[in-house]
Amino acid sequence: MSTHTPSSKKTSLHTDQKVPFFHPKRTDKIATGVLYGVAGFFILLLVAFTLYILVRGGFAAVALMGHETEGIGAQLFNTIYLVILSLLISAPIGICAGIYMSEYMPSGHIASITRTCIETLSSLPSVVIGLFGYLVFIVMTGSKWNLMAGALAVSLLNLPLITTTTEDALRALPKNYRESSLGIGATHWQTIVRVLIPAAIPRILTGIILAGGRAFGEAAALLYTAGMATSIDFRDWNPTHILSPLNPFRPGETLSLYIWQLRSESIGVDSQSLADLSAAVLIILVFIFSIGARCIGNALERKMTGKKD
Known part of the structure; x- marks a missing residue:
């Protein structure tokens, strides 16, 4: 006599199913992370470029002090x-x-x-x-x-x-x-x-x-x-x-x-x-x-x- 009940069969079927890799929620999280990464990279690049110019300009201003320039x-x-x-x-x-x-x-x-x-x-x-x-x-x-x-x-x-x-x-x-x-x-x-x-x-x-x-x-x-x-x-x-x-x-x-x-x-x-x-x-x-x-x-x-x- 089998001891399996209908409820236990349904539970085993649900546990055997695997979530697909390209699940909508997972895909959304991956795409959001990529977009945040790209945006962060370009923001950091812009900040680094700006700071580089400003720092060089500051050193140049110090170097020009006391020089006779126009x-x-x-x-x-x-x-x-x-x-x-x-x-x-x-x-x-x-x-x-x-x-x-x-x-x-x-x-x-x-x-x-x-x-x-x-x-x-x-x-x-x-x-x-x-x-x-x-x-x-x-x-x-x-x-x-x-x-x-x-x-x-x-x-x-x-x-x-x-x-x-x-x-x-x-x-x-x-x-x-x-x-x-x-x-x-x-x-x-x-x-x-x-x-x-x-x-x-x-x-x-x-x-x-x-x-x-x-x-x-x-x-x-x-x-x-x-x-x-x-x-x-x-x-x-x-x-x-x-x-x-x-x-x-x-x-x-x-x-x-x-x-x-x-x-x-x-x-x-x-x-x-x-x-x-x-x-x-x-x-x-x-x-x-x-x-x-x-x-x-x-x-x-x-x-x-x-x-x-």
Whole structure:
């Protein structure tokens, strides 16, 4: 007489079954671990790279103490001034273009052609933009290398990024934002200015920060437009004077160009230290710009949307 009961048979069947290796939960844990590992690796790589530049810059600053060098004050001012000029040109145009593409441009062949042109412009090498800027802003105007020509060339590089970021930010907003505003009697333009733009400010600001970061580190486009020499007098702030720091139509060497010159052409004793110091200052400048832009954007968002901390 058999002593096995039905319940004991079911128990033995369950214990004999093996969990497959590619079980959904196990696969999810493995994929999550791989993604965390990849993200952690790149974060550590970025931190190590940043610390390496900052440490070398600190040692360079100590080594340059007591040396009679020209310093990097003029190049630092030129970099900040050029970034401001380029963003004053590209940010309003890019935001308006993104608003038009998101809210007004009808879908069809024209829209697809426009987006293809923007994608093509964003993929152009900066050297090509620099040569175009040299031909249009320097040769055709009969002028010499100047900061305004460099700002216009950098603006061409920034326009696709700001335009696509603005368009994507507006399209990503929920439809009830538009419907609720239009339902209470607001016009389309009032809806854009008072509802959509404030809600999309964080993503639009991200595009502006990326554009500014690219402008800080741009060198190839400025090589043909802004020039590699600078002569300014910080005692003269009249924008119409050729030696004034505020004159946008004077040659202006930026930090990125100065680093390239020191690394490739300079034979001075302190060229290595100056290049390391310039790189560290450029990294710090980008950090300050990003953090400052975020703080301003958060303040604007709170003011326009009524959010509280």
